[in-house]
Amino acid sequence: MRKLGIVALGAAAALTLAGCASGDAGGGSGENATIRVWLVGTDTPDTARDYLVKTFEEENPGSKLVIEEQAWDGLVDRLTTSLSGSDSPDLVEVGNTQAAAFTSAGAFLDLTDQYDALGGDDLLPGFVEAGSYDGKFYAAPLYSGSRLVFYKKDAMEAAGQTVPTTLDEYVATGAALATANPGKSGIWWPGQDWRNALPFVWENGGEIAVQDGDTWDAQLSSPESLKGLEEVQQAMQTASVAPKDANETSPEVGFCDGTTLQLSAPSWVKFSILAPVDAEAPGCPDQEDNLGVYALPGKDGGPAQVLAGGSNIGVSAKSANPDLAVEALKIILSDEFQTIYAEGGLVPAKLSVADKLGTDDVAKAIAAAAGNAKATPTSPRWADVEAARILEDLFVNIAQGGDVKTLAEEADKQIEDILNS
């Protein structure tokens, strides 16, 4: 029995040693290092990824660059831990609305002295603001997505409708399409999709929240916002047969099986719709000629203020190779790299590259939409509002026909609780 005790102690000792032994392994600095880049979602095309790896490894012989793809869902959770650890990725993409949570916490390296080298005033101004905190520049713009309205030309024509020129007409057109085609969506709008609802709030003169000194005052229940929210409810109820509790993934499915006649979605959805029939996520390339596109119109005509969706990218403060990470960042913000984004239908991070978007309908619509984009509140805690999914919950309830005023007041309270805590 005593022997057993000794064995046990031995095991314990081995365990303790294992903990200390690997003390200084991993991550040399300077030459021959490996840079880990976190790109989120599938927005960055493969050609861009290959270009980044190839160019970086050419310019920095001996060093390697590895791209690790992350999912948007739960990104804030993962960044909170990963960036604070010793095995932090070097360069991370973060949603523009989430950036403040990390710039304010000191998670990113101060890039103020690199600002000009990275592109200076040529960088998208709204995104530079999103990546700055307290007068310092932490996270550079990566790209901006813009939201477009896709529709079926034949259905539009059959229902005797034309492309709407105001926001009210947009809802009316959607309802008319739905009425003419029972069981189909005149505007496909699943309940969780709050990003498409914000233009209605803004165009009616409302806001999500405004800053008043040190505190944030949520505005979703202001008379202006309520007007917009009611319009959203009307659209969701009269024009959409999408599930009231679903999220906005897979918009191409309904479009391809014919149950969706019109929808508002990020510009890359075009590629999902036109994907080959035998792809893992099959599309319907035969619809190419039938696929119409325009920028969401505003209250009084012209493009609406849509949500400036997109990403920033910063160097982790804990990066073992900050210099190399900055080198990689420079490649990402080079004209060549950004052109790939533009050709893929995303608004590039630099104003000077915007003409690479092309000249077709989609490009014109993207340019129009991007020109009038607007951001979520610039609070460091806004990311927590998103993580708590307050807006998803709000619009699911609105989609179900709940009382807009009561719901908006509840959401305002929750948003203020978070922003002011």
Place this chain on the structure above:
Amino acid sequence: MSAAVTPTTRAVTAPGSLDRARRGGGRRRVTTWLLSALSVVLFVLFVFPVYWMVNTSFQPNNDVRGSEVHFFPDNFTLRNYETVIFDPGRTPFLPAAANSLVVTLLTVIIALVFAFLASVAVTRFRFKSRRAFILTILVIQMIPGEAMIVSVFRVVDGWQLLNTIAGLTIVYIATVLPFTIWTLRGFVNGVPVELEEAAMIDGCSRAGAFWRVTFPLLAPGLIATGVFGFIQAWNEFIMALVLNARPEMMTLPVWLRTFLVANGTTNWAGIMAGSTLMAIPVIVFFLIVQGRMTSGLVSGAVKG
């Protein structure tokens, strides 16, 4: 005396004697038939989700999302498996499976050894902090682990063990240890000390008696507890998500979840193929140890 320590045998013989005792009586026969019919219904209820997972995983995506529901994979395809295992655009399956397997097996083995030692201590010895130890083991199981993720992350980070098999394994050992010690303690308790004493009279040393007599009798107990450790370690995903963020260090649950929260398209057929792949090892493991598990569980549980 030896009969007293064979719960396994008893578990097998008791129902048999019942069958014999139950013979005769028409009403009973009707009841038996009704129960049999009911058992088939229950069987279907338990198995259907498993069947549905496998069924969906063999269908092309167009069938899965069609207006007709296919109860058999009539357009049988292996494409979904091909996609989830080999598609270069996805986080690779094979490394994730290897990570999961290694972490889980290491966890089970080491946790069993540690738990075994500890349970011998609390059942065979009187010592000062024995009660405190047992109480701790019990109370630990009531702390919600989600709250400690960041603290655990910092501990593991401090050891430079982020994104390693060792780091995750140590965390899992700690996660399964309390329950493992708790259950094993019941099993060791179930083996009477008198047996060892008898062996000692025959000339064995105390440790020798323990190894030769008690240890073999614990086999079902070790298996039953091992199963729990296996399930827990195999399924855990929040710690794995946070501690092993590098794609090449992912475990299967984290890998599977990347499909669920993927941007763009929810590929149900692919997800079902992934789910099937993740469930297979557990099912195989269960079928292997199945016979010994149930008998083992009780002798552990009875001792409370």
Place this chain on the structure above:
Amino acid sequence: MTTVDQDLEPAAPSAVEGERLTAPGGGKPQRRGRRAAGFTPYALITPAIIVLAAIVGWPLVQLIITSFQEFGRAQVFGAPPNWVWFDNYIDVFTDPVFYGVLGRTLLFAGACVLVTMVLSTLIALMLVRLPKGFRMLLTVGMLLAWAMPALTATIVWGWMFDTAYGVINYALVNWFGLAEFDQHQWLINPLSFFMVAGIIVVWGAVPFAAFTLYAGLTQVPGEVLEAAQLDGAGGFARFRLIIFPYLKPIFMIVTMLQVIWDLKVFTQIFALQDIGGIRAQTNTLGVYIYQTSIAGGDFGHGGAIAVITAVLLMAISIYYIRQVLKEEEL
């Protein structure tokens, strides 16, 4: 539990008399043999203690400290935290959201435990009476369900309840003619969300509980079972009076485990929320703690909620803990 057994022994003389000592009651002989020894027992528990101290003990201390601090994301990245003492606790106790989550968790766990235990007991009794072939069949079915990882199970059930392509809506509409279930959204209504979650939890928990209870039943002497054959009126009473006392210790443990597991339920709810449903209305304590701390970046309040949850669990299981301690007194 020793007392129960002693009462029973004379009442149920049995051919397997000698064996029963170790089954439901017993335990005493071992204690007699437990010996005092200086160094060995400590050495034996050392490995376990080290692992637990490092991975549970130290983080637990930090958790408690954090619950008294204002601890946000900036503190994770190294900013010094402020002590706010009991402010986090006061906030939590005055927050109606917390009570909503708490009430929901208690109701959900209570319902799951109740349904699981009733079903498991019935299935265990049924297993005893089933002809061999059918017993095998049901056993295999339950093993398969038991072997399904919780995450996988949640995903599969979520898929079966899918709004557009789910087999359950399809069956309800096409087989039972319930047209209102066309495109029915199971996860959107919190009550219905928890019904689905409950099905997943119970489906996964019944096999373990039923197998354990069945194994317990097989240790009940045949004559006792025979005397308690549930034919005709009074079956329940006979079960309660004759069989249950034998099962009681096992029943207690299984119930206790279910209580602990169901109150801490995380994976099923977390993954089901990924599939659909309104988070604010479907959070349970485990998920709420995660949402508050990791996702919401508010570790102070998250810590306070976690400490409260742990205390609550201990309070609920105090009877069980006392029972254990009483036993260990000897």
